[in-house]
Amino acid sequence: MCLNASKAQTDSTKYRKLKVDEVNFITSYYHQNGQNSAVTGGIGSERLDDSGNAIDIQLSKFDRKNNKHTFGFELGVDVYSSASSDKIDPSTISSASSGDVRISPSASYLFENTKRNFTLGGGLSFSKEFDYTSVGTNVLFSKASKDKNTEFSAKASVFLDTWKVILPIELRPYSPNFKYRQEQSAPRNSYNLALGLSQVINPRLQMSILTDIGFQKGLLGTAYQRVYFADNGNKPYSEKLPDNRFKLPIGLRANYFLGDRFILRGFYRYYTDSWKLTAHTAELEVPYKITPFMSIAPFYRFYSQSGIEYFKPYKEHVLSDTYYTSDYDLSKFTSNLVGLNFRMTSADGILGIKALNTLELRYSYYKRSTSLTSHLITLALKFK
Amino acid sequence: MKKNIFLLTLICIALMFPSCKTVKPFQKSRINDAEMSLSSRKIEKYESNFLLYREGASGGNGGKTGGGCGCN
Numbered sequence: 001m002c003l004n005a006s007k008a009q010t011d012s013t014k015y016r017k018l019k020v021d022e023v024n025f026i027t028s029y030y031h032q033n034g035q036n037s038a039v040t041g042g043i044g045s046e047r048l049d050d051s052g053n054a055i056d057i058q059l060s061k062f063d064r065k066n067n068k069h070t071f072g073f074e075l076g077v078d079v080y081s082s083a084s085s086d087k088i089d090p091s092t093i094s095s096a097s098s099g100d101v102r103i104s105p106s107a108s109y110l111f112e113n114t115k116r117n118f119t120l121g122g123g124l125s126f127s128k129e130f131d132y133t134s135v136g137t138n139v140l141f142s143k144a145s146k147d148k149n150t151e152f153s154a155k156a157s158v159f160l161d162t163w164k165v166i167l168p169i170e171l172r173p174y175s176p177n178f179k180y181r182q183e184q185s186a187p188r189n190s191y192n193l194a195l196g197l198s199q200v201i202n203p204r205l206q207m208s209i210l211t212d213i214g215f216q217k218g219l220l221g222t223a224y225q226r227v228y229f230a231d232n233g234n235k236p237y238s239e240k241l242p243d244n245r246f247k248l249p250i251g252l253r254a255n256y257f258l259g260d261r262f263i264l265r266g267f268y269r270y271y272t273d274s275w276k277l278t279a280h281t282a283e284l285e286v287p288y289k290i291t292p293f294m295s296i297a298p299f300y301r302f303y304s305q306s307g308i309e310y311f312k313p314y315k316e317h318v319l320s321d322t323y324y325t326s327d328y329d330l331s332k333f334t335s336n337l338v339g340l341n342f343r344m345t346s347a348d349g350i351l352g353i354k355a356l357n358t359l360e361l362r363y364s365y366y367k368r369s370t371s372l373t374s375h376l377i378t379l380a381l382k383f384k
Numbered sequence: 385m386k387k388n389i390f391l392l393t394l395i396c397i398a399l400m401f402p403s404c405k406t407v408k409p410f411q412k413s414r415i416n417d418a419e420m421s422l423s424s425r426k427i428e429k430y431e432s433n434f435l436l437y438r439e440g441a442s443g444g445n446g447g448k449t450g451g452g453c454g455c456n
Contacts, residue, residue: 024426026426026427026429026430028429028430030430030434032434032438050434052429052430052433054429104452125452127452127453129454131454132453132454134451134452134453136451136452147406147407147408148409149406149407157449157451158451159451159452161451161452161454163454188451188454189451190449190450190451190452192443192449192450192451194443194446194449196446198422200407200412200415202407203407203411203412203414203415204414204415206415206420206422207422208422210444210445210446211443211444212442212443212444212449214442214443214449214450216450216451222454247442247443247449247450249441249442249443249444249445249449250444251443251444251445253422255420255421255422257414257415257417257420263417263419263420265419267445269441269444269445270444271440271441271442271443271444273440275440277440277441279439279440279441281441281445287419289419295419297419303435303439303441305439305440305441307440308440329437329438329439329440330440335438335439337431337435341425341427343419345418360425360426360427362425362427362428362431364431366434366435366438368438372438374434374438376430376431376434378427378429378430378431380425380426380427382426
């Protein structure tokens with residue numbers, strides 16, 4: 001009896017112990033170029049280089065009722081340099097705005113009831129860069145069917161963000177068309193509700209449908225982006241956009257295991273918003289399993305958008321326009337993204353590192369019909 | 385526009401359910417493959433980020449929808 005009591009105590013201790021599930025490290029390098037910089041009114045260099053790095057750790061434990069508790073912590077550090085943001089003050093050779101560092105920590109918690117197949121959770125996030133601070137929170141719920149072939153999920157999130165208004169140098173300390181002065185704080189709040197439904201169709205096919213109903217309010221334009229007018233000579237104003245925006249995207253994913261080695265990962269999204277922008281996105285990725293533990297996946301993404309009603313190129317706006325922007329990110333264009341993803345996984349370690357469970361390398365090339373091009377290379381490591 | 389979105393959603397749901405079979409746990413070896421996951425890969429994080437900055441559309445893919453950054 002003493003031995004049995006001791007074993008029972010050990011078992012319950014095992015189930016309560018917090019352990020590290022995995023640690024993920026991601027590092028990336030992004031290089032972009034183009035000739036439609038929004039900072040200089042839709043003309044000029046869009047050269048930008050960004051190094052993104054993030055580390056996240058996931059811990060979990062089981063309680064006496066066999067419910068799972070998962071804790072996640074992430075820290076992101078991005079360092080960028082930009083030829084266009086350097087032109088906020090073009091009189092300097094290189095200004096304080098030519099580069100910046102963005103820090104973004106976050107934490108999350110999930111409670112999984114393994115008996116009734118439902119999950120509750122929440123998270124907090126923070127982000128800081130030279131002119132933008134964000135505080136975010138979210139709550140989520142998901143419920144799976146008894147056979148776990150169907151799952152419904154809902155996630156509500158709020159971001160209470162603040163711009164530090166930076167005006168183009170020639171418009172300081174205030175711009176006649178703009179309600180905020182130089183270095184004044186302006187709110188930018190976002191409210192989102194994500195709803196998802198996933199379904200296993202058969203032993204080789206599963207699909208999901210996802211929507212993100214979003215509403216934004218506050219300073220939605222970028223104060224240091226200039227707009228030049230046909231009837232105002234060479235004198236620009238700050239970009240001016242409506243102070244609210246309603247967004248509605250609907251995405252559909254389908255993954256199919258073809259034969260023994262190929263997987264087809266497909267995605268389509270339709271998007272519309274209150275600024276009259278509509279967009280279509282279609283992606284296909286085809287992982288090929290070289291071995292059960294190694295795969296190579298070419299991918300292609302096509303995107304097209306209609307452009308918002310407030311966009312016009314350099315010196316095509318007139319002063320009587322209520323809202324105006326020359327930001328080509330909001331213009332009518334199509335884009336193509338192609339790339340390759342390599343993935344290797346091993347329970348015994350990779351490259352002589354026993355804890356290294358997965359190594360992934362991804363390269364993508366992006367080309368927009370507005371002449372912007374970019375390259376991105378990313379390395380992801382998972383330790384278990 | 386609202387009618388188109390409603391019809392598109394109905395078509396998507398209609399495509400998903402009629403051909404469903406009850407798939408037992410022992411039949412899920414392919415479904416449970418890591419690369420069959422319905423969410424984006426972790427390695428796509430920075431790709432999703434730059435697309436959020438460079439394009440007007442966002443959301444519907446499990447990623448960010450516009451808050452937390454000075455993006456679209």
